[in-house]
Amino acid sequence: MHRLLLLFGLLISGCGAGGDEVQPAETAQAAGPQTFMGREIAEVLESEHYQEGVDRPDRDVREMPARLIAALRLGPADRVADIGAGTGYYALRLAPEVPHGRVFAVDLAPALLDTVRSRASEAGFRNVQPVLGDVRSVNLPPESIDLALIVVSYHEFSHPEDMLNSLLDALRPGGRLVLVEYRGEDPTIPVADRHRMTEAQARREVESVGFEFIENLDALPQQHVLVFQKALG
Structure with missing residues (x-):
């Protein structure tokens, strides 16, 4: 898979040209359950293949990041978290959309943090x-x-x-969680079943902790773009 996180059943990386690195509360990589709510949890891409996957040249064609980011309707002062930021593919595209806000690039691998930090510095972004x-x-x-x-x-x-x-917990009241996953309902998408999700399964899991489903943006040809919201009250 592309964009699958280094060490992630394990999450997360990011960068900042202008902010102090936030340290983890814990870094234990304890084995998790093999299934969740009837879904098989996918294996993680081997670390030695991770960066070549996330930096592959066809990502813009397959993932259409500009279309996705436009669909998010971000405000200039929004504070956005890119969860599983990897080498910064999305974090660095989000940064100019929130010039008075901040992008938290979250990942599990310190080496990837270094990569994103370097790329953000080269691009002149101080809000990552x-x-x-x-x-x-x-x-x-x-x-x-x-x-x-x-x-x-x-x-x-x-x-x-x-x-x-x-x-x-991290979202403000009314804040949004946007989940992008390859469509599990479409067998023609050339992605293994365990690396795809149906809308129904994604909703079942995310709503189970208290999120409210808002909409499926239908912004991308191969992926669901599912929007959930934290309650206002």
């Missing part, structure tokens, strides 16, 4: 901040973000329930 997470938590302060974006990696989280609760 690294957050070193762990398999159970995104390690963000309570009610600190307006939107969390997870692109084609949630299905690999080794502790999905813990991660969802962590995201629910």
Whole structure:
């Protein structure tokens, strides 16, 4: 798979040219359950193949990042978390959309944090901040973000329930969680079944911790773009 997180059933990497690195609450990579709510948790891409996958030249064609980011309708001061940021593919595209806000690039691998930090510095972005997470938590302060974006990696989280609760805590009231996954309903998509999700399964899992489903943006030809919201009250 592409964009599958290094060590992620394990989550997360990011970068910052202008902010202090946020340290993890814990880094234990304890084995998680093999299934969650009837779904097989996918294996993680071998680390030696990870960067060549996320940096492959056809990503723009397959994932259409500009279309996805436009569909998010971000405000200039929004605080956004890219969960499973990898080498910064999305974090660096989100940064110019929130010039008065911040992008928290969250990942599990310090080596990837270094890559994103370097790329953000080269691009002149000072609003990208690294957050070193762990398999159970995104390690963000309570009610600190307006939107969390997870692109084609949630299905690999080794502790999905813990991660969802962590995201629910990190979002401000009314904040959005946007989950992007290859469509499990479409057998013609050339992606293994365990690396795809149906809308019904994704909703079942995310809603189970208290998120409200808002809409499927239908913005991409091969992936669901599912929007959930944290309650206002």
